Amino acid sequence: MNLIEALTIINQSAPDDAGTLEAFLACGFTPLHLQTFLAAHLRQRSPQRKVQVKTGLFGDLAGNIERLHGANSELLFVVIEWRDLDPRLGIRDLGGWRTEDLPDIVGTLKRALSRLEKALWRASASIPTYVCLPTLPLPPLFVTPTYQAGGYELQLRQSVASFAESVSRESSVRILNAQLLAELSPPSARLDVRSELTAGFPYRLPHASVIAELLATLAQNPTPKKGLITDLDDTLWAGILGEVGTEGVSWNLDQHSHVHGLYQQFLSSLASAGVLIAVASKNDRTLVEQVFERKDLLISKENVYPFEVHWGRKSESAGRILKTWNIGAEDVVFIDDSPMEVAEVKAVFPGMECIVFPTNDYQAIWDLTKRLRDLFGKSVISEEDAIRQQSIRSAEVLRESMDVSGGSLDEFLQNADAVVRFTFGKQPGDGRAFELINKTNQFNLNGKRLSDAAWMSYLSDPATFLMTVTYEDKYGPLGKIAALLGKLQGKLIRVDSWVMSCRAFSRRIEHQSLAQLFEKFDAEEICFDYHATPRNGPLQEFFVGLLGAPLPAASGLGFLKADFLEKCQSLHQRVEVVSG
Amino acid sequence: MVEMEDRLMRCFSAVFPALTAEQIRASSPEFLSAWDSLTAVTLAAVLDEEFGLQINPADLPDPATFEAVQNHIRTHRASS
Numbered sequence: 333m334n335l336i337e338a339l340t341i342i343n344q345s346a347p348d349d350a351g352t353l354e355a356f357l358a359c360g361f362t363p364l365h366l367q368t369f370l371a372a373h374l375r376q377r378s379p380q381r382k383v384q385v386k387t388g389l390f391g392d393l394a395g396n397i398e399r400l401h402g403a404n405s406e407l408l409f410v411v412i413e414w415r416d417l418d419p420r421l422g423i424r425d426l427g428g429w430r431t432e433d434l435p436d437i438v439g440t441l442k443r444a445l446s447r448l449e450k451a452l453w454r455a456s457a458s459i460p461t462y463v464c465l466p467t468l469p470l471p472p473l474f475v476t477p478t479y480q481a482g483g484y485e486l487q488l489r490q491s492v493a494s495f496a497e498s499v500s501r502e503s504s505v506r507i508l509n510a511q512l513l514a515e516l517s518p519p520s521a522r523l524d525v526r527s528e529l530t531a532g533f534p535y536r537l538p539h540a541s542v543i544a545e546l547l548a549t550l551a552q553n554p555t556p557k558k559g560l561i562t563d564l565d566d567t568l569w570a571g572i573l574g575e576v577g578t579e580g581v582s583w584n585l586d587q588h589s590h591v592h593g594l595y596q597q598f599l600s601s602l603a604s605a606g607v608l609i610a611v612a613s614k615n616d617r618t619l620v621e622q623v624f625e626r627k628d629l630l631i632s633k634e635n636v637y638p639f640e641v642h643w644g645r646k647s648e649s650a651g652r653i654l655k656t657w658n659i660g661a662e663d664v665v666f667i668d669d670s671p672m673e674v675a676e677v678k679a680v681f682p683g684m685e686c687i688v689f690p691t692n693d694y695q696a697i698w699d700l701t702k703r704l705r706d707l708f709g710k711s712v713i714s715e716e717d718a719i720r721q722q723s724i725r726s727a728e729v730l731r732e733s734m735d736v737s738g739g740s741l742d743e744f745l746q747n748a749d750a751v752v753r754f755t756f757g758k759q760p761g762d763g764r765a766f767e768l769i770n771k772t773n774q775f776n777l778n779g780k781r782l783s784d785a786a787w788m789s790y791l792s793d794p795a796t797f798l799m800t801v802t803y804e805d806k807y808g809p810l811g812k813i814a815a816l817l818g819k820l821q822g823k824l825i826r827v828d829s830w831v832m833s834c835r836a837f838s839r840r841i842e843h844q845s846l847a848q849l850f851e852k853f854d855a856e857e858i859c860f861d862y863h864a865t866p867r868n869g870p871l872q873e874f875f876v877g878l879l880g881a882p883l884p885a886a887s888g889l890g891f892l893k894a895d896f897l898e899k900c901q902s903l904h905q906r907v908e909v910v911s912g
Numbered sequence: 913m914v915e916m917e918d919r920l921m922r923c924f925s926a927v928f929p930a931l932t933a934e935q936i937r938a939s940s941p942e943f944l945s946a947w948d949s950l951t952a953v954t955l956a957a958v959l960d961e962e963f964g965l966q967i968n969p970a971d972l973p974d975p976a977t978f979e980a981v982q983n984h985i986r987t988h989r990a991s992s
Contacts, residue, residue, distance in 0.1 A: 334961050335926075335954075335957055335961050336923065336958055336961060336962065337925045338957070339926035339927065339929070339954075343929035364950075364953060364954070365954070368954075394943060482940065518977050526966075527957075530968060530969065530970060531953050531969065535951075537957060537960075537961060727973060734942055736989070
């Protein structure tokens with residue numbers, strides 16, 4: 333984006349009823365074009381809102397953050413440069429670059445970072461915060477030649493790295509990735525000496541644009557994909573299994589097939605982060621099972637579920653996998669080396685991200701792993717990520733056994749030894765509850781998503797509560813599978829958000845949740861901010877079951893306690909309640 | 913020449929979104945009241961981007977009218 337485009341974007345009128353997204357850009361230099369670019373990139377990501385980017389005082393980065401307490405900003409962007417940590421590390425101040433100044437510069441920088449860290453902790457408690465570490469080159473103040481890294485320079489960089497690692501532990505702080513920034517904006521093309529000296533703005537325009545774009549992306553935090561379906565021949569490994577046999581397929585340096593090993597290793601990494609991995613392959617199932625017994629395969633067969641191995645269409649395989657996972661096509665990536673297979677799946681599932689595996693292009697495979705990391709990347713790995721695939725396997729086994737035995741749901745639930753744990757406590761750092769609200773589609777009260785800022789703001793309201801639900805039965809734990817946000821008004825509970833993972837369906841956890849709400853708050857009525865969405869059919873079915881009648885066309889509905897208890901089906905779980 | 917004028921007007925319109933082309937071209941009172949040091953810096957950056965001119969904002973006429981900038985660009989092109 334260039335500056336004219338940015339100005340054009342921010343000058344576009346917003347709808348009359350558009351709310352304003354207010355962000356604060358904390359920096360120690362004149363914000364000038366960075367402010368413009370940031371407003372434009374935020375506006376591009378929130379076209380229905382006006383965007384206002386506020387800034388603070390020149391030369392007082394830490395003070396700008398400290399004074400922010402109680403401000404209305406939804407987002408805080410902090411752009412640090414070396415001169416904010418000691419003015420002698422910039423070029424506008426002539427404080428001295430003598431050899432004897434260097435230890436003092438290191439000391440000053442450490443104190444500045446300490447102050448900044450405290451300011452960030454305080455600010456990020458109420459505002460989601462996005463930090464860009466120093467991006468400009470250090471001036472040539474060290475005694476070493478520019479091609480040699482000297483001790484003082486390394487101390488400065490180490491101090492900044494330690495500071496970044498420390499603040500990144502805060503769940504509401506995210507650090508912009510310097511490696512990606514370097515790819516998009518080469519370090520040698522960042523500093524604008526004339527602009528810094530004449531206007532106090534140190535960046536060349538392309539660099540300012542890239543920083544703003546990455547910060548806006550960091551704040552946008554796209555919802556990660558949930559599952560990946562992979563082909564096998566010439567994708568997970570090199571070679572056609574049916575032609576070369578179990579020992580003939582390869583993924584090693586000797587046979588120039590190492591990139592397939594990298595791909596396996598990458599899928600294993602995704603699986604360990606809770607991403608669902610499945611196979612869709614036109615192949616001989618027995619041979620595939622034999623390859624997955626090989627000790628040198630870098631992804632375990634336990635990490636893959638289900639295997640769709642047969643000679644039918646790939647789209648049929650993908651459809652069955654989606655059904656087993658119980659997620660939508662738009663949450664899934666499909667990878668196959670055949671452009672024809674990719675096109676066939678894409679035609680049936682237009683919402684699915686379908687990618688041709690670039691078998692013989694080493695660089696493209698490297699780029700593919702980076703693209704996949706962006707599609708599946710998440711800030712933290714939760715307990716639920718670790719058990720997701722196991723619980724899907726359990727659910728499938730249960731479904732099959734109930735189909736075979738013809739057993740009733742009541743019978744199954746009675747014998748499940750289920751424990752449901754309800755936790756009432758408002759922890760803004762509860763990443764799993766936040767993730768559930770922003771990822772769940774099917775059992776979702778209204779489809780509303782919450783930004784980091786809206787989440788923190790909701791929880792900071794004394795009138796609100798957050799209830800999370802954790803489930804376990806004799807078939808294994810499901811982890812934290814539901815979250816409910818609401819307000820208590822006397823004997824009335826208003827539920828603003830209610831989501832439950834599809835893995836937890838058919839266990840009457842939703843019934844138990846309402847029963848617990850009535851009991852916990854001694855309430856007489858619950859009102860829901862219900863809205864029908866194209867995908868919340870399971871939630872609608874639940875409400876229809878309770879009402880015994882079609883849902884009202886208008887949004888919103890509610891139940892009296894007496895009516896609920898009359899309609900509620902028998903519950904067999906043991907309940908634990910934890911107050912946070 | 914017309915193309916250069918259009919590009920220049922695009923630059924001015926981006927920096928002065930509330931003004932019409934007429935007001936910009938005629939250095940109207942609205943233009944004069946919108947002119948300040950911040951717009952000078954922004955206009956210099958936009959001109960650099962659009963025409964590849966490295967203009968020091970302090971070297972721009974105060975105010976930098978459409979006509980003055982147009983002449984500046986012509987002079988720069990003639991000398992380079």
